[in-house]
């Protein structure tokens with residue numbers, strides 16, 4: 583079967599007049615509606631940036647365990663820091679990966695000053711003292727991907743027949759993106775690299791190494807297809823907030839990573855472009871021909887899609903990091919019925 587994941591060049595997104603190119607918008611709409619995944623090239627990384635970041639991620643995961651555990655996310659009420667191999671849960675089972683989670687650097691809100699439970703997600707990151715180069719390289723990467731996320735969000739609005747700044751208000755004043763560097767480590771008996779799931783942000787931009795193993799479940803046929811490594815390209819997929827905003831015209835495509843063979847490893851860097859925590863994604867007015875192909879959101883008893891982003895994000899963090907949630911937020915979990 584031909585590679586079902588469309589490849590798009592961001593360099594061709596706008597014409598000389600600064601407007602989006604209609605052919606780019608058609609390609610983007612087709613990719614995201616039909617497949618829910620695309621690969622993006624020419625997105626403005628500096629020469630050597632991807633290679634340098636990848637090498638630093640290698641070095642992070644090669645640090646002595648004590649240096650990684652110094653950033654243990656169980657010490658962070660904000661779900662930031664290092665998760666040991668096998669301690670993240672997806673689809674009810676442990677993932678065969680370790681990771682470092684980060685998000686915009688923020689001071690924690692003083693106790694008692696929250697206007698909503700999701701404010702607990704605001705706080706400082708944990709960076710490795712043993713590898714000081716990692717922080718600036720990751721922040722340069724998240725700066726770049728914030729710009730790519732902004733541009734793609736505008737292109738998505740335009741390809742849905744909306745004004746390109748349609749979603750700007752939801753992102754203005756502090757989008758709460760989050761990111762992670764990830765290493766999969768294969769062992770006998772692994773069930774999953776990461777189990778089947780949809781991402782809970784707006785758009786995901788992911789760099790994968792050349793190992794392979796990422797698979798997408800096509801929205802219509804539910805067939806699993808490989809997302810083949812394309813060196814330097816960003817894998818783009820839709821998150822739940824965009825599904826909510828488009829009544830499912832753009833669906834948060836389910837995906838998974840197969841376990842590495844015993845002894846094998848794989849690395850990736852995820853960037854989950856997301857609106858402000860307090861932003862609510864109202865359904866957009868779709869043109870009739872697109873509305874006719876919008877089935878509504880895919881709710882299940884195991885996963886509600888919550889229109890206020892902070893609520894949806896909290897759902898995701900509580901589910902995937904139950905140890906952190908139980909240690910710091912047991913009462914809140916009970917209150918929210920999680």
Ligand SMILES: O=C(O)CCC(=O)C(=O)O
Pocket residue numbers: 764776781788790796837838839849850852
């Ligand atoms: O590592 C990958 O290729 C995918 C990771 C992923 O789906 C996630 O972290 O949400």
Ligand SMILES: [Fe+2]
Pocket residue numbers: 779780781786837
């Ligand atoms: Fe994902």
